[in-house]
Ligand code: SF4
């Protein structure tokens with residue numbers, strides 16, 4: 001009788017983004033009005049957003065000289081966490097960690113450098 005080989009699952013390492021959060025405290029996070037939950041189909045909590053001009057809305061806290069998104073909890077590079085992860089803006093969903101897809105992301109690298117964290121493109 002042939003033995004069935006046991007398949008050992010290969011653990012997937014957790015994403016470095018889970019603790020980092022540097023990009024959430026480095027840039028203006030622009031959003032579309034249609035993403036806000038006071039509109040049908042919207043999901044971002046309205047109270048976490050702010051209108052900065054007639055045509056422009058951002059996540060609160062990111063329109064400052066030293067930005068930090070209001071939805072970010074924890075310490076950068078330690079235990080940072082997006083408190084609205086399932087409801088985060090499109091721009092956050094589309095932000096790719098440097099080298100995640102084999103390509104560097106200068107914005108990720110610069111955000112991490114701001115907090116003394118090594119750039120993934122430097123590894
Ligand atoms: S700065 Fe880069 S590594 Fe850090 S949370 Fe943002 S995308 Fe992830």
Ligand code: SF4
Pocket residue numbers: 023024029059069070071072073081082083084085088089092
């Ligand atoms: S909404 Fe979440 S993912 Fe987007 S900048 Fe704020 S804390 Fe970061």
